[in-house]
Amino acid sequence: MNEVGSAEVGAEKAAHTILEFGASHGIGRSLVYEEIAAGRLKCRKVGRRTLILAKDAEAWRDALPDIVVRLLASAVAKAV
Numbered sequence: 001m002n003e004v005g006s007a008e009v010g011a012e013k014a015a016h017t018i019l020e021f022g023a024s025h026g027i028g029r030s031l032v033y034e035e036i037a038a039g040r041l042k043c044r045k046v047g048r049r050t051l052i053l054a055k056d057a058e059a060w061r062d063a064l065p066d067i068v069v070r071l072l073a074s075a076v077a078k079a080v
């Protein structure tokens with residue numbers, strides 16, 4: 001294990017930097033910080049580095065809403 005951010009568990013990294021997390025999830029740095037500020041994405045500080053643990057990334061992904069649910073809710077709201 002060289003650095004905290006490069007420790008790996010199996011094939012997946014144990015922790016990601018903000019940029020790595022954004023790149024691997026197809027979102028920008030600003031949105032990553034928005035998710036952290038909103039409390040939907042947990043992060044850790046190591047010195048000046050901000051890291052997102054793999055388990056926290058997985059929890060964030062699991063909490064994302066289903067597109068079908070959002071579309072159905074929108075259709076129901078329009079019908080009322």
